[in-house]
Amino acid sequence: MNIARVGILLDRRIEEQRLKYGLNVFERYIGEVLSHVGIPFEWLDNVHHMMERFYDLIIVAAAPNDEVTSQSIWAYAERGGIVVSYAGINPLAKRLGYMKSVPLPTGYAELPESLGDTRPLRFLGAVPWVQPQKHAEGGDWGPGVRETKGSHHGSMEWGSIACEPKGMKIGPVLQQFQVGSGSIERWGVDLLGTIVGLQQGTAPVFDDGVPAPDGSAPVDEGLWKADDRVELDWTHDRVLTEQGTPYFAHPYADLWREAIVSHILRRMAQKGRILPFVDYWPEGITKIAMLSHDSDRNWDEDAIATLEILAEHRIHSTWCMMKPGYSAWVYPRIKEAGHELALHFNSNVNEGGSWTEGDFKRQAKWLQDNVVQKAVTNKNHMTLVEGWGELFQWCEASGIESDQTRGPSKKGNAGFLFGTCHPYFPIAWSDERNRMYNVLEVGFLTQDLPQFTDTGVIVPFLEQVSDVRGVAHFLFHQGRIQRFPEVREAFRQVVKEARERGFTFWTGSQINEWERARRAIRIIGVSEDDSVILATADHAAQAVFWRPLRENEQACPEDIVEMKFGITCKRMSRSKSK
Incomplete structure (x- = not known):
């Protein structure tokens, strides 16, 4: 059986035009979103390719705003295709009976339960389509579902977009227009720009960020860090623990990813097409937790204390x-215990470091010569970061495959301050043509509990990570483990709560190895017995495959069925490779 064909249109002409003027094409990031889920897709670099081979669904990531493009999109939909856009295809608004509203730089959108999480989701850009009459009346747009009629065959509208969580609703978050035997489906939110902006910031780091008004996160201390470019709101996006400590509670980027994937899977199931995907984690593992440590003061007794508590709980970290690191005799003990040794790049000028590629290479070479021959992972000291992609460039050049720098440096910004707990590959700025860096980012949620923030965050963090199936990454410095009984007790509490909820502890290198192996799996079809056909058997032995049940399809008693992305999905076996 053939699987659904999904295409992504990223028109080469419009891409070159925008890059010429130094504009980002973050729409390219849709490829990362689908790759992370293992959904098969094909790139299209010209609008004319839409009609050359039939695709069940085409995501219009970036396309010219001209009549030829509009006619091609319309013709593709008329013959049965599904067009999806994220705040684009604006020339079609008038033909569909709508008008483009004033763009919103930030705000919150509400989704109906069928499309994802129902809490207000922060966005970093929206261009809603509104009906001219309603726009003129200035009426409020509630988050319900509506049916309307126009020059096409009718439409459905879901959710709402507002300037702030309780602000006036300006327009729908998703619109579906029936055109011929197909449809044009437009999200009013710039979902890809939002995901990138939340994860990486909306601008390079070249000065201090805005501190929290309550004094809980003084990021304006003159040291440039990852959290100087946090795009969340200090008021709307934090909640309080029982002890009154604020933290960022919402993995907005992950929730937007889920909305994208849920929409695509749901539409293919409704169309009766099979669209398989790869589970986030391997056979027998449903949730991942991670512990990391930064050596900082480099006292040998810190290492011994940390080895002891890890052995007590049978965890690798x-x-x-x-x-300059620990004494030479310490490293064999760390390795023999099964832990990962990684780099802690120090660019702090007050400690003899510098934000230069040369200093990064020197420190990476020191690690290779004295600690471990091949380092997979890095985390920057004090989360120091400058610019946009320099850190990822340096990691690539030194053979470091994963980074953990993106996390909180202050008590008041613990949690999902970058909107995600998932491993992801970051995207470059326009000066590097928005390429994808070959460095897996695995951010962390908090540092040494309960000194950094109180232990009231442990359960909410674990539960939210569990909901989106990311990585619950906690950082404990060896020096604090050694010196402070309350840190050791918090460490034990993290482990206890995580294990009670079914988390498996992995190291950063294990996460990196699995994520890369999983992404190398390529689904090319489905056999008559409903098993996936793969291009190669490499890395697939531990992988788990799913597909949504098609509309009106009933699962057999022997089928394994679970809810994935809000849709009932059936587990698939693996067929022989081709």
């Missing part, structure tokens, strides 16, 4: 080592 990631040790980020900063020059």
